[in-house]
Amino acid sequence: MSGCIEFVLNGAPRRLSPGTRPGQTLLEWLRGPEARLTGTKEGCAEGDCGACTVVVEEPDGGRTPVNACLALLGQMHGRAFRTVEGLRGEDGGPHPVQRVMAEADATQCGFCTPGIVMSAWAHPRASEGQGGAHEALAGNLCRCTGYRPILDAFAALEDDGVAAPQAGLSSGHFSAEGQAFHLPASLAELLDLRAAFPDAWLLAGGTDLGLRVSEHREVPGRILCLSAVPELARVERNGEALSIGAAVTYGRLLRVMEGDAAFASLAALLRRLGSRQIRGMGTLGGNLGTASPIGDGLPPLLALGARIALASAARGERVVEADSFFTGYRKTLLQADEIITRIELRRPPPGSLFVCEKLSKRHDQDISTVSAAFLVRVAEGRVAEARLAFGGMAATPVRARHAEACLTGGELTEAMFEAAARALADDVAPLSDWRGSADYRLSGARGLLRRLYWRAARPDLSLEVHAP
Numbered sequence: 001m002s003g004c005i006e007f008v009l010n011g012a013p014r015r016l017s018p019g020t021r022p023g024q025t026l027l028e029w030l031r032g033p034e035a036r037l038t039g040t041k042e043g044c045a046e047g048d049c050g051a052c053t054v055v056v057e058e059p060d061g062g063r064t065p066v067n068a069c070l071a072l073l074g075q076m077h078g079r080a081f082r083t084v085e086g087l088r089g090e091d092g093g094p095h096p097v098q099r100v101m102a103e104a105d106a107t108q109c110g111f112c113t114p115g116i117v118m119s120a121w122a123h124p125r126a127s128e129g130q131g132g133a134h135e136a137l138a139g140n141l142c143r144c145t146g147y148r149p150i151l152d153a154f155a156a157l158e159d160d161g162v163a164a165p166q167a168g169l170s171s172g173h174f175s176a177e178g179q180a181f182h183l184p185a186s187l188a189e190l191l192d193l194r195a196a197f198p199d200a201w202l203l204a205g206g207t208d209l210g211l212r213v214s215e216h217r218e219v220p221g222r223i224l225c226l227s228a229v230p231e232l233a234r235v236e237r238n239g240e241a242l243s244i245g246a247a248v249t250y251g252r253l254l255r256v257m258e259g260d261a262a263f264a265s266l267a268a269l270l271r272r273l274g275s276r277q278i279r280g281m282g283t284l285g286g287n288l289g290t291a292s293p294i295g296d297g298l299p300p301l302l303a304l305g306a307r308i309a310l311a312s313a314a315r316g317e318r319v320v321e322a323d324s325f326f327t328g329y330r331k332t333l334l335q336a337d338e339i340i341t342r343i344e345l346r347r348p349p350p351g352s353l354f355v356c357e358k359l360s361k362r363h364d365q366d367i368s369t370v371s372a373a374f375l376v377r378v379a380e381g382r383v384a385e386a387r388l389a390f391g392g393m394a395a396t397p398v399r400a401r402h403a404e405a406c407l408t409g410g411e412l413t414e415a416m417f418e419a420a421a422r423a424l425a426d427d428v429a430p431l432s433d434w435r436g437s438a439d440y441r442l443s444g445a446r447g448l449l450r451r452l453y454w455r456a457a458r459p460d461l462s463l464e465v466h467a468p
C-alpha cells in the first residue's frame with residue numbers, strides 16, 4: 001500500500017525514503033540522520049516548553065506554529081513547513097526576527113531561542129503590542145533570560161505581511177518497519193478503515209496521542225489520521241446553529257468564534273486552551289475523544305446543548321446529545337467502529353448570557369483545575385433558562401441539575417444564586433489532587449456562580465481579572 005511521505009521543508013520539496021517510519025515524531029526525524037536539522041530542540045517532549053516549535057505555512061498564506069515533539073511525521077505529508085534553519089534575511093544573513101532577538105539581548109544559553117524565533121515569525125500581528133506578544137509566547141518557556149527582553153524583541157518586530165500560499169494537506173498511505181500510517185481522502189474511506197482496524201490509533205491533532213509517542217515512548221502499529229478528510233474539516237452555519245467538523249483545529253475555530261459576538265466568551269476560553277502551538281493542531285473532536293473531565297471544550301458543549309454526530313461504516317450516522325455522551329471517567333458512547341464527525345452548536349439565544357470560565361494555576365498554557373460554562377436567559381426579571389456545566393468537579397464534565405433547578409423560574413436575586421451555590425454540593429463530587437483540593441474546587445465553583453449573578457444583574461461591571 002505504501003507511498004512516500006512528501007512535504008515542502010524550508011522552501012524545498014522533500015520526498016522521504018520509503019523506509020522512513022511514519023509514526024515517529026517530527027522532532028525525531030528532524031534531528032535524525034536524514035534531516036540533521038538540529039536547530040529544533042527537545043526540551044520537555046510534552047508540548048509545554050516550545051523549544052521544538054516549527055511553523056506550518058498554510059495554503060491561505062497563514063503561519064501556524066506547532067510542536068514538533070507531538071506532531072507525527074506522517075501528519076506532515078502534503079504540508080509546507082519551516083524550521084529555524086529556513087529563516088534568512090534578504091541579504092542571506094540573520095532574519096529580522098533573529099536580529100531583533102540578538103539586539104534586545106533576548107537570549108542567554110540559547111536553548112529556547114530557536115523555538116521563540118519561530119513563534120515570533122509565526123506571530124501574525126507583530127504591530128499589536130504586548131497583549132498579542134503574550135499570547136504568541138504562551139507556548140514557549142525560557143529558564144534563563146527572563147521575559148522582559150524577549151517581549152522587547154517582540155515589540156520591535158515588524159509585520160512582514162502575508163506570505164505566499166503554500167501546499168495543503170493531502171491523502172496517502174505509508175508503512176515502514178511494521179508501522180502503517182493512513183491519511184484517507186474521504187469520510188467513507190476513513191469509516192471503512194475504522195471498521196477494518198478498530199484497534200488502530202485514531203489521530204486528529206495528536207496533542208493528546210502524540211504524548212504517548214514522545215513522552216511514554218509507545219510505538220503505534222497502525223494510525224488512522226483524520227486531517228485530510230474534507231468532511232471533517234468544515235465549519236458551516238445553518239441559521240442559528242454552527243456545525244463544526246471534528247478535525248477543525250482550535251486555531252481555525254477561534255477565528256470563527258472571534259467573528260461572532262455571541263461566542264465572545266468561548267473565544268476568550270479558547271485563547272487560554274494550551275498555546276498557539278497546541279491550538280494549531282488540537283481539535284474539539286480530540287477533546288471529546290479523550291473525554292477528560294477537565295477538557296476545556298466540554299462544559300461549553302453541555303451549556304449550549306450541543307449535539308454530537310457519530311458515524312460508522314456499518315450503521316451510518318447517529319446524532320447524540322452532549323448531555324448523554326459521557327458515560328464514566330474517560331468513557332463515552334463511542335463504539336469501536338465509530339468516529340465523531342461533527343459537533344452541532346446552537347448560538348446562545350438573543351438576550352441570553354453565555355459565559356465560559358477557567359480556574360487554573362497559571363493564566364496561560366495550563367490545564368484547568370475547575371472550568372465552567374453557563375447559559376442563563378432572563379425574561380421579565382425571572383430566570384427563564386439556566387444551564388450550568390462544570391469540568392473538574394466529577395468523573396465526567398457535568399450539568400449541575402440541582403443548582404439549575406434553584407435558579408429556573410426564580411427571580412434574578414443574589415439569594416437565588418447563593419441557594420444555587422449551596423445546592424452545587426448535591427451535583428458534584430470533586431477529587432483532591434495536586435491541582436487543588438476537593439474543598440478548593442467546590443469553593444471555586446461556588447465563586448463562579450456568585451460571579452455569574454453579578455454578570456447577569458450588573459452587566460455594566462467589569463469582572464475580568466485579565467483583559468480579554
Ligand SMILES: Cc1cc2nc3c(=O)[nH]c(=O)nc-3n(C[C@H](O)[C@H](O)[C@H](O)COP(=O)(O)OP(=O)(O)OC[C@H]3O[C@@H](n4cnc5c(N)ncnc54)[C@H](O)[C@@H]3O)c2cc1C
Binds near residue numbers: 290334340
Ligand atoms: C501542552 C498541552 C497543553 C494542553 N492544554 C489543554 C488545555 O488547556 N485544555 C484542554 O482541554 N486540553 C489541553 N490539552 C489537551 C489536548 O490539547 C486536547 O484534549 C485536544 O482537544 C486534543 O485534540 P487532538 O485533536 O490533538 O486529539 P488527538 O490527540 O488526536 O486524539 C485524542 C483522543 O481523541 C480520539 N479522537 C480524536 N478525534 C476523534 C474523532 N473524530 N472521533 C473519535 N475519536 C477521536 C483519539 O483517538 C484519541 O483517543 C493540552 C495538551 C498539551 C500537550
Ligand code: FES
Binds near residue numbers: 043
Ligand atoms: S520539546 Fe518541549 S514543547 Fe516540544
Ligand code: FES
Binds near residue numbers: 141144
Ligand atoms: S536563553 Fe536559556 S532557556 Fe532561554
